[in-house]
Amino acid sequence: MPHQELLSLFRTMLIIRHTEEELARCHQRGLIFGACHTYVGQEAISTGVCAHLTKDDPVFSTHRGHGHALSKGMHPRELMAELFGRATGCSRGRGGSMHLFSPEIGMMGTSGIVGACILQACGGGYSSKLMKSGSVAAAFFGDGAVNNGAFHEGLNMASIWKLPVLFICENNQFATEVPFSYSSGIPDVGRRAANYGIPGFEVDGNDVIAVSEVAREAVARARAGGGATLIECKTYRTRPHAEGMGDFSYRTREQVEEWKRKCPITFFRARLLKEFGINEITLEKIESEIQSLVAESRSFAESSPLPDPSTAAMNVYAPRKSLTSHTSLMEQKDPLRIITFTQATHEALAEEMAANPNIFVMGEGIGVRGGNFKTTAGLYDLYGPVRLCDTPISERGFVGLAGGAAMTGTRPVVDFMFADFILDSIGEIINQIAKMQYMSSGRLKMPVLLRGCIGIGHSAATHHSGSYYAMYAQVPGLRVVVPSNAYDAKGLMKHALRCDDPVMFLEHREILTNKCHVPAEDYEIEFGRAAIVRAGKDVTVVALARMVHLAMSVCEQLEKEGVSVELIDPRTVSPLDTSTILKSVAKTGRLLIVDEPPAPCGFASEIAAQVVDAGFNDLDAPIRRLTGVFTPTPYSPPLEAVVVPSAVEIADAIRALVKE
Template identity: 65%
Template sequence: MPYRLSLYRQMQRIRLCEEQLARCHQRGLIHGACHTYVGQEAIASGICAHLTTADVVFSTHRGHGHALAKGLPVVELIAELFGRSTGCSRGRGGSMHLFAPEIGLMGTSGIVGPCILQAAGAGYSFKLLRLPNVAVAFFGDGAVNNGAFHEGLNMASIWKLPVLFVCENNQFATEVPFRYAAGNPSVASRASGYGMPGIELDGNDVLAIHAAAQTAVERARSGQGPTLIECKTYRTRPHSEGMGDYTYRTREEVAAWRERCPIKRLRATLLTEDPTLESQLNAIDAELQAEIAAGTEAAENAPVPETASATQHVYHESPTRSDLTTALESTLRQTANPETRAISVVAATVEALDFEMARQPGIFVLGEGIGIRGGNFATTSGLYAKYGADRLCDTPICERGFVGLGCGAAMTGTRPVIDFMFIDFINDAFGELINQIAKMQYMSSGRLRMPILLRGCIGIGHSAATHHSGSYHSIYSHIPGLRVVVPSSPFDAKGLMTHALRCQDPVLFLEHRELMSTKGHVPVEPYEIPFGQARVVREGTDLTVVAIAFMVSKSIAAAEELERDGFSVEIIDPRTVSPLDTNTILHSVAKTGRLLIVDEAFAPCSLGAEIAAQVADAGFDDLDAPIRRLNGAFAPTPYSPSLEKAVVPHVADIARAMRDLIDE
């Protein structure tokens, strides 16, 4: 079929499907929001005509058209909106979260902006893996005044990533007019600010879009970098089905844009050139009507997802340990005294990272000063020389941007390691972490993996003050989909880092700065420490202390003090906060009857609170005293040494808390 008929067919499929969905929304078959693409069909159709299934699309809340244009069967879209198990997201997503990674539909999103960063990340994967694929970000005019636009376009430009940034300027961000919200009303002109081509198109002219996209895609595939395409268009249905439409725009304006319908326009063009096409076009319409009717019926008859599956795919399931892992571990087991030397926590993690980078060509490190410099804390020392700039990639200071980019990269076959120096900086990327990275495996019903490692220093000390001293592991542990690792020794750091670099889930690897140069014996051979296995650091019978990070060594010192008075303290290091090994803690409390949790982080809603709740529940009858917590002060970290000293637990404080609890 000539490409123009294909474009007609694609646009009409989208239009008829959207109109059907609007009807179904009125019938109550659609449970949540329904954002239709009516009026904008030319853009998805014109761009996606150039894409293969290996190319990837990242889309917005108004993504039905992108999904269909990328090849999603009508029935899977309708079934998803009906909340059926045969929907493209298996009923987990609905209108705003459509996933079909098999065909390169990497997700539509309810958050404005991240798709730009994720497309850049996919572009990074393709560049690193030397694949000829391109990534496309579709976004509205609302996204271009968002930081993700700036950060994403800039990174794509400096690294010449194979990405198309397609702005569908439909003139309203929900109901806020673009003419009001933009200082520079030309989106395309902004491209020059990032050093890339910017093209402004009539978004209702599918042939123009098709032509421009061809150039942009070729440019991307040939390694010349990204292009920004602005398509000026208009949605002729409300922001979301069921919403009022005439508070922020007029009926007349909408009616005028309906007349500029891209489908009508192409049809007219085709018939002007060749009136005999009418029957063919009508046949296409009829065929699509039948397809959509059949799709609707099939979707209505499809089963709803089993409720038991509601918590499936939060994490990657049935993790398989590689043969290499097994072999290495058995080597360690068979060697009674494996060769070790005393190295620092940092050196132990570099060793693990180096070994895994050699094995896995998809691992790359992102961060500020992690390239030639080797990292602020020497976390990538010596690796740049071995693996080069693409795999040790210095970033602009745009945490949100490169975390979002990392997300897109992890979705498309590479394993980013993001090195924050200080984990406080990740807070600028909180949305990318919580809304995207943590949820991606679940939203894609387990079809995407999220092998990304985010590392940085935690902890108070040396007057780093409040923006370089945070410990936020409790916050991350609250979020389903994340793994949270907090090592306290070089041995653990190497084994946990190795596991993190083989794990398919996003991992926060949080190293206490005051432990970075702590030395300990570490085997030369690689080995893994699985997550969720606490370590009994010290055995005892009178009191169980759960301590994390730097508090482990402090608690050991306090326990030795108490031992001189005849008290026997057991110390447990959970090593990973999520998953948390409550069994080891419960087992210990069953022995001692007393539990103290020592954590430098804030107390409210903390790791300690969680452990206390779980032990109070499952270990109630084992308790001979109340559960106690010892935390850092509930205050930002101050600078002056005298103030800093006052907000963190010291050995004497821990010893006192231990004695108090033993007396209780």
């Protein structure tokens, strides 16, 4: 190894060590507001691995990520300023110790959730494969992550798709305070790779040269299309899990002292002097430089401004883009263009895939089969297996992967078939995908389309009928779309495939074959724009998806009875177009919200609360909600029929409301 390279490794390890020790001091002095997980004792690993990565190789990291960020090239002052909660921090004060972002140098983020980085690195690898960029993604994670499902799903996906990924397990022997010897049936991690059909290595994580050599090979293999490698680096953190925590309830002083004697920096320094003939003066000069660098970094951090509180909710979503106009398209009525809901979304997807080579679809049976609901029929033949990617039943895995792919420049579409299956991946959606734009101060875009079928009917029973859109609408960063007809579905899907936000696109199974006129022209429907499905003057009814059709079916009869219904379809639950609803209530004075899922904390409750807040004086009667029964969905038809609002119930609710 050339001297320059060796000294570079030495420099990086020292930067990490000195920065961490300074942060530990600062933590004790109360300058750090939250947690501080140091990397002391593990410096050789990130240093040895990142030495082979460029800024275009994305790194995904874990809660103990200071070392990864610094190895990837982050300036210590950006790291320190972040822990000091400053506007100049790498995450602009949004993250702290566990959420370090610097996508400009390929530092794609550290995470407080164990295992997520494994899946995101798979996504980084998938982007590389799709875009043929030649980049290699790396995930750093501790021994605590390897007994998590993400490890299993991630390594399996990386194997079957031959993804250019490095899985770097830093086995420091404790998952927080639980020993790995207790948590795992076998003491080593590297050999698990064999079970997934990828190369695996077990190296001394305190030997930077050993780590570097294994990583060099793995990176080269990945760049050459040889797929992923698992590298277990055996090491030890010589400071507590987090600064300020007690350390000797689960390990002994003697053990810690013993590992301090195995310090990777001391060990490497000695080798530099003895084996590589580097003189003491050179090393001392580097040491002194780095001491100054860290001191300067601390004063930079301390003198940096705190973030402006008025910016606290910035970058939750991507900036709004201009839209393809769709005015007057509704007027055209080409009879040949009366198509189904599914045909409309298929049209949108097919057109966008043709226009944007970075769009790819993942899901079970969406490849050759064309999707359980024909969502991707025929597209496999056009675009092949990389863009129409059939998946194992690994919902958390491929959703986490989709997140990582979006972070690295592609546009994944996850087709869940049934939206009930989303719940297996909910942590990836809520903790990672939805938060990523915010946590990265808008520097990462998250164009992930998550689609699936919702809705009760045809005895689908309780694991194939859930909607849960109200729950998703509670998550800042997500868009939640629930179309009711083919025209809207096409325009909304087009918008979803062009916007930079993660979108939950939920399609009610009972209306997939409903037809309406859909223009062949390209058009988008912006989120947060309700449709006034039917104008009326006596009562406002708000509904989504199938409930729009049920409500519509009773309007004529009610009109004959002298009750004029204004029917509003918000089309998106998040953002919710309350202004159209309020305007309607200002006209009618009465509001009924019809919703298929159960009532508590739901879509109807939210609208009711907003209307009471902003439109109290417009109300001439109490707001009524007609919702599904608070129960899992039963199977047998007579049971199923009574748990969702019926047309008769809707009509009766409207009649009762008019009499209030």
